[in-house]
Structure formats: C-alpha cells, structure tokens
Amino acid sequence: MLSISNLGVTFTQYDRGLRRKQLTVITDLDLDVQAGEVVAVVGASGSGKSLLAHALLGILPANAAISGTMTFQGETLTPERCQLLRGKTIALIPQSIGYLDPLMSVGSQVQRVAQLAGCSKTEAKANANRTFSRYDLPEDVGDRYPFQLSGGMARRVLVSTAVVTQAQLVIADEPTPGLHPDVVKETLSHLRALAAEGRGVILITHDIEAALQIADRVAVFYAGTTVEIAAARDFSSNNLRHPYTQALWRSLPQNDFVPVPGNQPSPEQLPPGCLFSDRCPWVSEVCRAERPRLRKVREGWVRCVHAKG
Amino acid sequence: MLKGDNLWFRYGSRQPWVVENRSLAVAPGEVLGLMAPSGYGKTTLGKLLAGYLSPAKGTVTVEGRSLPKRGYCPVQLASQNPELSVNPRWRVHKLLQEGYPPDPAYIEALGIHPGWLSRYPHELSGGELQRIAIARTLNPSTQYLIADEMTAMLDANTQALIWQTILSLVSKQQVGLVVISHDAPLLQKLCDRILML
Numbered sequence: 125m126l127s128i129s130n131l132g133v134t135f136t137q138y139d140r141g142l143r144r145k146q147l148t149v150i151t152d153l154d155l156d157v158q159a160g161e162v163v164a165v166v167g168a169s170g171s172g173k174s175l176l177a178h179a180l181l182g183i184l185p186a187n188a189a190i191s192g193t194m195t196f197q198g199e200t201l202t203p204e205r206c207q208l209l210r211g212k213t214i215a216l217i218p219q220s221i222g223y224l225d226p227l228m229s230v231g232s233q234v235q236r237v238a239q240l241a242g243c244s245k246t247e248a249k250a251n252a253n254r255t256f257s258r259y260d261l262p263e264d265v266g267d268r269y270p271f272q273l274s275g276g277m278a279r280r281v282l283v284s285t286a287v288v289t290q291a292q293l294v295i296a297d298e299p300t301p302g303l304h305p306d307v308v309k310e311t312l313s314h315l316r317a318l319a320a321e322g323r324g325v326i327l328i329t330h331d332i333e334a335a336l337q338i339a340d341r342v343a344v345f346y347a348g349t350t351v352e353i354a355a356a357r358d359f360s361s362n363n364l365r366h367p368y369t370q371a372l373w374r375s376l377p378q379n380d381f382v383p384v385p386g387n388q389p390s391p392e393q394l395p396p397g398c399l400f401s402d403r404c405p406w407v408s409e410v411c412r413a414e415r416p417r418l419r420k421v422r423e424g425w426v427r428c429v430h431a432k433g
Numbered sequence: 434m435l436k437g438d439n440l441w442f443r444y445g446s447r448q449p450w451v452v453e454n455r456s457l458a459v460a461p462g463e464v465l466g467l468m469a470p471s472g473y474g475k476t477t478l479g480k481l482l483a484g485y486l487s488p489a490k491g492t493v494t495v496e497g498r499s500l501p502k503r504g505y506c507p508v509q510l511a512s513q514n515p516e517l518s519v520n521p522r523w524r525v526h527k528l529l530q531e532g533y534p535p536d537p538a539y540i541e542a543l544g545i546h547p548g549w550l551s552r553y554p555h556e557l558s559g560g561e562l563q564r565i566a567i568a569r570t571l572n573p574s575t576q577y578l579i580a581d582e583m584t585a586m587l588d589a590n591t592q593a594l595i596w597q598t599i600l601s602l603v604s605k606q607q608v609g610l611v612v613i614s615h616d617a618p619l620l621q622k623l624c625d626r627i628l629m630l
Contacts, residue, residue, distance in 0.1 A: 168588040169560025219559065222516060272444075275513065275582075276471025298559075301513075301585035304470045304615045330560070330588035375593040378618035383593035387544035 125324045126157040130192035149391045150348040157324040164327040164335035167345030173328045177295045182206025215291035219298045221278045224270045230281045231266025241289040255284040276307045295326045300334045312338045347388045347399040353425040365426035406430045435577040440491035451477045462607040466620035469630035479579045483510035507576040511583045515566035526550040533572040542598040577609040
C-alpha cells in the first residue's frame with residue numbers, strides 16, 4: 125500500500141545575512157506498509173519519526189526539499205497528491221492537544237473533521253457522537269474545550285479525529301505517552317481494530333513496549349535513517365540485528381535499565397560513515413568510512429555491516 | 434520535608450473536586466512514586482505541591498513554611514507538556530538562563546546539542562524541549578522536584594540516561610523527588626516508596 129525508499133529531507137536555512145546552509149535531517153529512510161498491517165516506527169526524538177509523517181501528509185515547511193521515492197497505492201506520492209489525500213485517504217492522529225483549536229469545543233472539532241472528509245452535517249454529528257461513545261467519552265465532553273480534558277481523555281478525542289474519516293492509511297503520532305496502562309492498551313487495541321478493518325496503520329512511537337503489543341513489524345529510526353526493520357517477535361526472542369535496537373531493548377526499565385552513553389548525532393554534524401558509529405560497541409574502520417546499506421538479514425532488514433545471518 | 438496536608442482543589446466552584454483531601458510528604462533525598470488512573474488529579478496534585486495552583490483548602494509547606502510568593506521556588510515541576518512551561522518567544526539559551534545558568538555537565542548529560550540553543554521552543558521536538566525544561570530545574574536552589582510523566586515522551590535509552598542524571602542530583606543535593614508516572618516498571622526501578630491514589 126505504501127512504500128518509501130531512500131527518503132531524504134533537507135532544510136535550507138538562512139545562516140547569516142543571505143548565506144544559506146543545507147541541513148539534512150533525514151537520510152536514507154525506508155519503510156513499507158501493507159493494508160491490514162500495523163507497522164511501528166520507533167526511535168529517539170529527533171530521529172525523523174514525525175518528519176516522516178509530515179512528509180506523507182505534505183505538510184513539511186516550504187524550505188524543505190524531498191529526495192527518494194514514496195508510492196501510495198501504486199502511484200507516486202507528490203506533494204500535490206499528498207494535499208489531495210490528507211484528511212480523507214491518509215489521516216493523522218496528532219501528538220498533542222496543541223494540534224486542536226483551543227477556542228473551539230472538541231465535539232465541534234471532531235464533527236468538522238468528518239464534514240471536511242465528505243460527510244453531511246447531520247451525518248458528521250452522528251458520526252462524531254458514535255465515535256465518542258466508542259471511546260467511552262461522556263456526552264458532555266463534546267462541549268468541553270481542549271484545556272478542560274485530562275491527558276487520557278484528550279488522547280481519545282485525538283484518536284476520534286482520525287476514526288471519523290474513512291482513511292486507508294492512519295498515522296498515529298505518539299498516541300500513548302503519559303497514559304495509564306489500561307488506556308494505552310485500549311488506544312492500541314483501537315489502532316489494531318483499524319488495521320483489522322483493512323486499513324494500514326503507522327504507529328509512530330518511542331515506546332517499544334507499546335509498539336510490541338500490537339505491531340506486526342517494527343522499523344527502528346536513528347538520526348534520520350532506518351537502522352532496522354524487524355518482526356515484533358524478534359525483540360523478546362533475542363533475534364535483533366542492529367546494536368542500537370539491542371541497546372534500546374536493554375534500556376527498558378523492565379529489562380536492565382542500562383543506557384548506552386552519548387547522544388544521537390545532530391544533523392549539523394553527521395559522521396561520514398555509519399550514523400551510530402560513535403556509540404557502537406562493534407565499530408570498526410569500515411563503519412567510519414562509509415554509510416552501510418540496508419540489507420536483508422534473518423528475514424529482516426538492517427543497516428549494519430556487522431550483523432550476521 | 435515537603436508536605437501537602439488535607440489538600441482540596443477544583444477548577445471552578447461548580448466543578449467536581451479534582452483533588453479531595455489528599456495528604457502526602459516527601460523527605461529530602463527520598464524518591465516517592467505516585468500512581469493512579471487518568472483523571473485522578475495526579476497532575477493537579479503536582480501543580481499544588483509546586484505552587485502553580487493554590488489549594489481551596491489545606492496547606493503545602495516546605496520545612497514547615499509555606500511556599501515563597503516571590504523568588505525561586507524550592508519546589509520545581511517538570512511537567513508532561515514542556516511547551517507550556519517555557520516562553521514561546523524566547524530562544525532556548527535565554528530559557529536556560531532564566532533561573533540559574535545550568536551546570537555544563539548537566540547540559541552534556543541531558544544530551545542538549547549546542548545547535549538547539551539559538552532555536553525557538555517550537556523548533557524543537559517534544560523530547561528535545563523536555564530536556565531543556567529538565568535542565569531548567571537542575572538548580573542548586575531546587576530542594577524538591579515533581580516529575581510529572583517527565584520522561585513519558587522520550588525513548589527508552591534517553592529515559593534511562595536522564596534518570597541516571599536526576600538520581601545523581603537526588604543523592605548529591607539531597608533533593609526530594611516525587612515521580613508521577615503510569616509506568617509501573619519505571620517506578621519500581623526508581624522509587625523508595627510508591628503511593629497508589
């Protein structure tokens with residue numbers, strides 16, 4: 125349904141006066157999503173997860189240039205096509221209540237989304253009410269403003285904004301942080317249900333635990349590149365291929381809670397070789413010289429020369 | 434000792450009580466975990482303890498005194514929404530200097546890139562901005578820190594790195610720490626005591 129290969133995003137910024145500089149924030153990003161499948165995209169903040177969503181929706185700022193290829197339902201995704209599809213065929217579940225209008229009640233906002241996606245006013249209203257009751261939101265919540273919602277309620281309202289449309293591809297941008305485990309489970313099961321209806325779901329999250337509960341496959345991003353695409357079961361069965369994915373898994377509180385020191389390189393100072401080379405326990409000369417290519421290892425994809433089949 | 438005694442709070446005189454007769458205390462150097470379902474007023478309780486809101490009934494005291502009305506508050510709050518705790522029209526370097534110039538070692542430990550300093554808050558991702566907000570609270574005058582879902586938006590590796598830094602501050606400066614979170618394994622790893630609301 126969706127296939128992205130070697131996506132790159134470069135921002136042109138004014139440095140001093142009229143001098144311009146290029147800032148490459150995404151290099152060699154790969155991802156594919158089938159209908160009926162949940163693909164989780166995990167990675168640290170600044171790894172390019174949200175930018176990927178923005179690229180798919182055609183809402184990157186004007187100073188951004190895209191390279192590589194994106195195809196959706198067999199056709200190339202151009203910025204113009206993104207604009208036509210977004211909110212109808214491709215829908216976003218946004219990250220925070222900051223994306224809602226603070227001066228409009230949440231009920232009318234959800235209704236408006238349905239109307240913009242093609243429902244008549246009465247249909248939209250019924251649709252919004254039905255979605256609210258599906259997510260256990262009491263009737264009076266529709267009359268509240270975003271700031272009057274608790275964190276959990278706000279999240280359910282945000283999920284509602286995508287569910288009222290007939291979108292084929294749903295992108296959920298960080299739908300779970302700060303929610304009670306029961307609500308997380310519920311939100312995730314709703315995403316799973318969307319996939320069961322035949323839609324493709326991209327779950328963007330930094331929460332591996334949440335991702336593994338519902339995802340079929342997990343793509344791991346690091347500093348704007350895809351380092352690994354693994355099956356969800358590879359995590360607990362110790363079948364991970366990339367050292368960064370292994371480190372992420374070990375640093376969970378329920379595992380060792382031991383982090384790898386250091387930080388993701390900033391886009392201003394990307395190393396010429398492998399982007400993880402400065403923190404990697406396996407690093408060698410080859411890694412520092414050249415960016416590794418994405419290759420197939422043990423039924424998954426990895427961007428590391430040391431991963432063994 | 435940071436103490437909240439019989440705290441009551443609601444957002445309007447006709448609204449239901451969000452915080453109803455809650456009491457809690459945390460000692461210097463102690464790590465207390467708070468856990469409850471969504472909508473139980475954990476965030477509101479955190480705001481009451483840090484002086485962002487005033488309780489309708491009850492008192493908040495630090496070493497027996499009420500919170501100061503002016504100057505640096507010894508109880509600091511790192512909230513779930515860092516974008517709401519910073520001035521959107523200030524650049525990051527000014528935000529960091531607002532209370533106290535942070536120790537470069539903390540800047541390093543939190544993984545704050547020099548490149549972020551000249552940006553505005555909206556030009557950083559949620560997780561990046563959260564690290565700025567955390568750096569703002571790591572001040573020698575901070576005696577108590579309320580961490581409200583502070584690392585919920587960070588990846589596991591960054592989360593573990595940040596808690597390492599915070600726990601070293603707790604033991605070095607004997608900061609009393611209240612951790613509000615839904616993440617049971619995280620609370621079990623961090624806390625001396627966990628309170629279920």
